[in-house]
Amino acid sequence: MNRQYNLTTNEKIVLIDLGKQGNLSPTELAQMSGLKVETVAQSAFMLQEKGLADVSEQIIESYNLTSEGDEYARCGLPERQMISAMSGPTSLEELKEKVSPKIVGIATGWVRRKGWANIEQGSVIPSGKAEVGNDEKALASLRSGKVALDQLGVDNTIIQDLIKRKLVVRNEEKLRSIVLTSAGKELVLEGITIEEEVTQITSEMLKSGEWKEKNFRSYNIHTPPRAVYAAKVHPYQRLIDQMRQIFLEMGFTEIKGDIVQSSFWNFDALFQPQDHPAREMQDTFHLKETSELPEEYKDKVCAMHEHGGDLASKGWGGKWSEDIACKNVLRTHTTAVTIKYLADNPKPPIKAFSIDRAYRRETIDPTHTPEFEQLEGVVMDKDMTFAHLLGLLSEFYHRMGFKDVRFRPGYFPYTEPSVEPEVYVEGLGWVELGGAGVFRKEVTHPLGINYPVLAWGLGVSRLAMLKLELKDLRELYQSDIDWLRKTPSPRL
Template sequence: MTPKYNITSNEKNVLISLERLGKASPGELAGKAGMKVETAMQAAFLLEEKGLAEVDETVTENYELTDEGRKYASEGLPERMVIEGISGPTPMQDLKQMFSPEVAGIATGWLRRKGWANIEDGVVVPTGKAVTGKDEQALAKFNGQARTPGELEADAGTIADLLKRKLAVRKEDKHRSVSITAQGLELVASGIVIEEEVAQISSEMLKSGQWKDLKFRPYNIHTKPKPVYGAKSHPYQRLIDQMRRIFLDMGFTEIKGEVVQSSFWNFDSLFQPQDHPAREMQDTFHLSSTSELPGEYKDNVCAMHEYGGDTDSTGWGGTWSEEIACRNVLRTHTTALTIRYLADNPEPPVKAFSIDRAYRRETIDPTHTPEFEQLEGVVMDKDMSFANLLGCLKEFYHRMGFEDVRFRPGYFPYTEPSVEPEVYVDGLGWVELGGAGVFRKEVTYPLGIKYPVLAWGLGVSRLAMLKLGLKDLRLLYQSDIDWLRRSEICQL
């Protein structure tokens, strides 16, 4: 009994044509079936999936001469022209006058490589051996036509030289043939009726009842559809937007600021000593420009650095330099923005954050780049405590999808007490994601801030690597269209 096949009218037409032709090229098959070549081959491939036809493909490799190759096949290779154009040792300068500088330059290397001449103190000295090479023999065999490796009678090394010298190019000719299988012949012998098929039902067919008498084209519901990649934002940008939304929902104000900051706001206002290693060239991008110091704060900051100002702090001692504080840098952290915002808004309550780029002289590797995003935040109000800081950060990480959050004691020059928040990731364990703490009075007092300030700086890119399952930070910034297409918009 002949198996039942679900085939379209186009497939039936092709199958009947194959039964008559036996084996045919795409053009022959299309002509016999009265179809376009593309339509006939689409039907042939569907028949092949069902075992009713076979599509054979052979690839023929051949080589063609380039314009330069045809020129040298006619006139001779540069090294041949040069060796036959000189009668003895010839200075390179004379060669460039006898031939073009381009020909002389090309010929020199190949003369040495083929052993036809030596170069001694800028003089080309023929060796007396200039037999016809395999490359010259191959060039002669082209005779203006495409040739296969067998027709050229050339070894792989000779062909590689012709390709390297751009005298020839490699091309592939694909030839297809379609034939009917035994199952196909059996199906044709059992009788095939070609009927008009409808691909899509219309409202008129439904109203008139015509659909009952029509034959519809069959569909394979198991065939996987072609993937459709909808428009979406970059995965890294989506995470940044998610972080921004979390803090906005928690009642924070987003702030922005300049990339170029004075050392005063980037370092001095944060009570970082002027001889601190972080200010050195290996960590900071220093600029040749300078900025004016804020008159209402510079004296207080100077006093705090030198002897602790009006507090019980002893400061750093020494002499604080206005010249150093004036120097501009590319901000090494976004704390320069939040401390400046606090100075401009000293009255509570203040809840502000920024997600922006910072710059440091880092060697690029899988976990470091000279540019990186940082999530900075501050809360200033009466009776703020260290416990409020931990609660705020824990809430943020929970909303980012991390269930287990803990805090490890840490040290930072401008906060006390200080902690490093960590989240637990399956397969990695506890991962540190930034730093946080309560601003020291040496930071707040000179700026007229009288209430506790909770502050944090979190690594955005490291958090993104965990959420996106990346092991190389650089992938966040590469234009890999395949990765962008496959990235999931929602991760459950």
Template sequence: MELTLNEKRLLVALGPVGSADAATLADLMDTRREAVVQYANLAGERGLVDVEKHVSRRYTLTGEGRGYAGKGLPERQVLESFENEIPMRDLQAHPLAKIAIGWMRKKGWVVVRNGVVQKTGNAAPGPDEAAFARASENGAITDGEGVADLLRRGLVQEEEAVTYTVSITPGGRELLAGGLDLQEEVGTLTRDQILSGAWKDLPLRRYDVGKLPKRAYPGKTHPYQRLLDEMRRVLLDMGFTEIAGGIVQSSFWNFDALFQPQDHPAREMQDTFFLGERWPLPAGYERVRDMHEYGGETSSTGWGGTWNAAKAEQCVLRTHTTSLSIQYLAEHPKPPVKAFCIGRVYRREATDPTHLAEFEQLEGVVMDDEVNFRHLLGFLKEFYRKMGFEKVRFRPGYFPYTEPSVEPEVYVDGLGWVELGGAGIFRQEVTAPFGIEHPVLAWGLGISRVAMLRLGLRDLRHLYRSDVEWIRDTPTYGRRR
């Protein structure tokens, strides 16, 4: 049996005593405790030693807890500061009142009537006070009833201690009795040893290349953020410019500029977060107003009725990033334009595994001479292909501000065809008020749904949880082609 020098030294150290803790063996072997545990695990895999892990917990007072030591918990101190009753405003002057009043009421020690705090006469010490009283001068508390309550209140902290006991087995003693060669091993070769061939006669340290190393947890980007960065990189490589804007938008840019009628269901309270702020309308808003009322200078008949400026001024949490796209186009009405935005949007949705009230959306627009519907499908197909979806198809859809419109779908093994967004060509009613004379291809894609498919998730909420184990276990992969 081929043993490393350190395994042999461990057996020699265990020979006279038979069993010892890792700290004692570290002193005998003149090494670190962690190194002894490593050697013992190697020898344990060969059946030469047994390794027992012991975990113990101790509890000590936190800084806040030490401040109450010898005086009692805050609620006890405040309770003893007055007689049978006291006006609430006077009691609130006590420095511990903010902490204590709630606890006194929760424990049933006091009641509040007409602004006066009255004792109930039932203030026997509970388990938490009994545990707190067990604290020694150095702040240590023995485990028992009440300690968990102090932990929850942040008055006590838990410390975990791990020790190891290593014992030699009959197999180890048998090997030790046969004698062990403790000749120093060579773990690093010099240039001269290699050139001269002297390495052939050296006692080389043996390594098991098939053995997995200890798992490391380096810092890494969150899987969802990594996917957002990947999408951003794909679009930048395709020649797009990234744009951004505020999450608060006026209804004018969020709805009216996109030719959504002012009585559209999406503008109702159940779908939109309306805010109390109001923003003034931009210069030239009259062209949008005219488009809504009678179609402006186009062949459209508009929506009819009377357009309400006050309704357009009301601010909302943006329901889509298309509000940023139309503002960018209004500022850049001449081609060529290739822009995208990745941003969070907000809608009044009931939270469940596939819906959230806030989520990310990817928005893109392309304006140029003679671009058409086929170009739109090509952009989308290329984007999804670069994101790892080989099978892409499109089915007709409807959106208030694009015509024609489609909904792209990708094929996922085990799920079939999955719809991932909406796209189309901006209607003339959207572009004409801003002097845009060329066709505009536009799309909005649900990023979170793409993330669920790529990461193999069944619950959308998992993307936003602080699940350290999931982050550690999710592999870091490069961009899919």
């Protein structure tokens, strides 16, 4: 019968001791058997899997005072100390001298909340009622040490208030009880023989033939092994690296830029009107500092905004403000980096991209965060056309693993024509992944750029949600080691 259950020596010892007492805790079993408590617990759970024992758990809650709670249990709560120091209406300044500024600061709100006093024109006016409350009774009861809630004789809300005031802490104690099942009792009655077990064969045993007389421990080869997780790059970072590699293989140069940008490069140079909603406080992180405007471009950008410069354009009209353009912001898109790069490198050919972080005042939800990664790119050369842009983006998305790609018309202040690329995802349908277009001459002309510029900005995090099959964008940024271990890195 013992062989049938493949019992270890420790399991046999636990069974025999349980047969003597019937119901024991791991600590009691450890004292009887001479085994460690951890060994007893492990053996008990193994016996439970074999149907020979039951392990039950009970959570015991108790409460005790913090150091501050102990002080108030002895000296009285701050509100009690303040009321006790008064014989009638008293100014707050006088009370601070009688007790202490700290006590008065804490007690002022509580005396009003409890209805013990009112505060009028800098004076505390007692109401005449200041009976001992349940919170004070609970503190007095807890002076003896850890006490269970049912022994305190107060409502749970009182204890929760004391916990919020950091005067009381909650403790949990897990009690385990081990008892034999009917099968376990039957096995004990039949008799259990404890024999020496060998867990590892040695060369000496093989040479001497001693192994033939030994009793070897049985192993369950069907027991799943402990999972082993190899080190790896974060799935999101791996996806970003793959996107970077695609553009490098397509002949692009990676560029970087400052997180803090002037409104000039973030908005004005891109022909975004100064009264555009995206520039308002609810959409942009504005900073106190300002930047100097580039002398070689500011007048031309001003003219373009006000009346269209020397192009056949009307601009936006109104008065363009240098003060607004000087204000620094956290870049709302990485286009601020690419447009400055083009201004510094106006001669073709240019093929550049940037994968970096942008910032917007978004409300955090499953699909939005204030910080996000954006993939930005530009191509500038002679005879570049809208068709080249569509072909380039189609190639990128195909390399990312999306078979079906389409484009629908879009609108952006700084590109014309403009499109929004979409990919088809099984179960979701067509999903929009960014914006693209050809820079308007109102953008390129003031900066001395005389050739067509193809430009695009793609949402990296949204693409990552599709590739990693996530429903909540915040999972990409959480320190969840279990998610990191079990989420496979995306492969293109």
